[in-house]
Amino acid sequence: MTTQFEPEVEQELIDRGYSRRQMAKVAALLGAGAAAVHVTGAGAQQAAKAKAGAVLIGANECWTGPFPIAAEAAFKLVKEGNRYEPNNEHQKLFEAVSAVEGIPADRIVAWPGSSDPLSRVAIAYASPTRGIVTADPTYEAIWRTADWLGAPVKKVPLTKDYAHDVKAMLAADPNAGVYYICSPNNPTGTVTPVADIEWLANNKPKDAILVVDEAYIHWVDGPNAAKLAATRDDVLILRTFSKLFGMAGMRLGLTFASPKLMEKMMRYDGMQVTWMLPMTAVACGTVSVAQADLIKARRAEMNAAREKSVSHLKAKGIKVIPGSQANMFMVDWGKKTAKEMQTALMDANVQIGRNWPIWPNVSRVSVGSMAEMEAFNAAVDKVWKA
Incomplete structure (x- = not known):
């Protein structure tokens, strides 16, 4: 079985415990790229199953599109679409993000979403002999990559406050290659304190990588872990414009x-970190990151809609996992299974999210507009029997 790797890269993979069959899977995974995302993306699958006109609160999408000022910047680039990169758009994005986050611009890389870098860091630092440690439940894309590669995964339950139990994560595999923290966590929306994240960064194996997935961090009015990536060589922060910025499709x-x-992440398929992204998305992102007042207002709008539904559910005696600071929350249906309630609500024209295996009776509900959450409340009233 052949692979696409340079001889020194192939030897490095062998030294880390990969078989040639597993190396072929690495090559296939990287080669699949965006096509794999298109086929397997959970949000796209759910949307395809939804009824026409249904309330779509199942994929953690924003209920509205980009900020108007950012959309205007994107449209300007549409009119300049005959140029590969007018006005040095990538560098303007990196400089804008650097100014907001305090991260050196040479430590910022743009991607078509987060799936590619999440797979790459698993390939580069985990292996059949160096596993991956995550919470449970959490965003499970890295579980699928690990299964494909043959890397062992340790899944550690959340704390009683639904944060990542960082000390238990280290104890679960003191020699892991990758430790993965999603904060706010998907699906619970709960935040792991930055001090706990720093503890894991300081106590994990020196050659392991700490990945902190902050896809939902803009929904949080508080500190983040980005500063860890400003000076350390063993921390990777993931960000996305798909959530608060309303750019999932971009x-x-x-x-x-x-x-x-x-x-090291880029060496397994010979690619460089200079590929071109759609200039419309880059321009939209560049303007979006600097809109502090608009971010605050959209966060407040989401919080109000989320709390309206949480209060409604609690008033009916339905348990909600507490502490969400993101555009989702988890509903414990008691004796009813999550799949039963998902089907019942879909029959009422409201599409909610799924459950995770560890919690078969708990559904993830994304936060939509106030009108959409009122429709969710009405659908629950229609189908719920205590």
């Missing part, structure tokens, strides 16, 4: 990491 994500870490 496919723009970021990583914050040292050039050294990024170089």
Whole structure:
């Protein structure tokens, strides 16, 4: 079985415990790229199953599109679509993000979403002999990558406050290659304190990588972990414009990491970190990151809609997992299964999210507009029997 790797890269993979069959899977995974995302994306699958006109609160999408000022910047680039990169758009994005986050621009890389870098960091630092540690439940894309690669995964339950139990994560595999924290966590929306994240960064194996997925961090009015990537070579921060910025269909994500870490991530398919992204998305993202007042207003709008539904459910005696600071929350249906309630609500023309195996009776509900959450409340009233 052949692979596409340079001889020194192939030997490095062998030294880390990969078989030639597993190396072929690495090559296939990287080669699949955006096509794999298109086929397997959970949000796209759910949308395809929804009834026409249904309330769509199942894929953690924003209920509205980009900020108007950012959309205007994107449209300007549409009119300049005959040029590959007018006005040095990538660098303007990196400089805008650097100014907001305090991250050196040379530590910022743009991607078509987060799936590619999440797979790459698993390939580069985990292996059949160096596993991956995550919470449970959490965003499980890295589980699927690990299964494809043959890397062992340790899944550690959340704390009683629904944060990542960082000490239990380290104890679960003291020699892991990758430790993955999603904060706010998908699906619970709960935040792991930055101090706990720093503890894991300081106590994990020195050659392991800490990945902090902050896809939902803009919904939080508080600190984040980005500063860890400003000076360390063993921390990777994932960001996306798909959530608060309303750009899910425009496919723009970021990583914050040292050039050294990024170089290793990029070596397995010979690619460089200079590919071209759609200039419309880049321009839209550049303007979006600087809109502090608009971010605050959209966050407040989401919080009000979320709390309206949470209060409605609690008033009916339905348990909601507490502490969400993101555009989702988890509903515990008691003796009813999540799949039963998902079907019942879909029959009422409201599409909610799925459950995770560890919690078969708990559904994830995304937060939509106030009108959409009122429709969700009405649908629950229609189908719920205590």
